[in-house]
Amino acid sequence: MYTCAMCAHSCESGDFDKMPLNCPCKEENELDEIKKLYSDEENKKLAYNSALTEAEGYCRKTRLEEIMDFAHKCGYKKLGLAFCTGLGKEANILCKILINNGFEVNSIACKNGSIQKEFIGIKEEQKVHPGKYEPMCNPIGQAVFLNKSETQLNIILGLCVGHDSLFIKYSNAPITVFAVKDRVLAHNPLGALYLSDGYYKDKLYNKK
Numbered sequence: 001m002y003t004c005a006m007c008a009h010s011c012e013s014g015d016f017d018k019m020p021l022n023c024p025c026k027e028e029n030e031l032d033e034i035k036k037l038y039s040d041e042e043n044k045k046l047a048y049n050s051a052l053t054e055a056e057g058y059c060r061k062t063r064l065e066e067i068m069d070f071a072h073k074c075g076y077k078k079l080g081l082a083f084c085t086g087l088g089k090e091a092n093i094l095c096k097i098l099i100n101n102g103f104e105v106n107s108i109a110c111k112n113g114s115i116q117k118e119f120i121g122i123k124e125e126q127k128v129h130p131g132k133y134e135p136m137c138n139p140i141g142q143a144v145f146l147n148k149s150e151t152q153l154n155i156i157l158g159l160c161v162g163h164d165s166l167f168i169k170y171s172n173a174p175i176t177v178f179a180v181k182d183r184v185l186a187h188n189p190l191g192a193l194y195l196s197d198g199y200y201k202d203k204l205y206n207k208k
Helices: 029-038 039-057 063-074 086-099 141-149 163-170 190-192
Strands: 078-081 104-109 153-157 175-179
Touching: 039 063, 039 086, 063 086, 063 175, 078 086, 078 141, 086 104, 086 153, 086 175, 104 141, 141 163, 153 163, 163 175
Parallel strands: 078 104, 078 153, 153 175
Antiparallel strands: none
């Protein structure tokens, strides 16, 4: 059992004497195998350029700027955007910015294919808006169409929980996340953590 979230993160300071017994840093055999994976050319490129992007943009550049910097460093010109139709306006702006910065962008909406929810067994009363035409989100389709377009880096914008999992599962290209969906907290899911000892305490704790 690993409990890094409950640790003081001695791995970051290099103070190996203070590391708990279940620290991954102590698992030398696994770490040797993990290090070998970074010798893969693509993995090394991603890791190296991620570190450069972090150092150059740390507390100075927005997430959007960092995504573009990272893509440029990796030599990625062909980007994919998998977005939620509920964030269609934001997707439109994002694409315009990416194109203006020299990228080719293929964007695929979550409702692509217009497959009705009945196809996956959803009943009328289980829909978001019962009685209305309601196509299912199709993240596998988003991945397939972006794979067909041979994108080099795919960006997630606001896909639902679970739908993002399927997109990640079927995407051939590496993926980064621009924003996640949280309609209640203006797409800032960390807000729930910051309010977990106050307004959201009863919602998030003592649940059985």
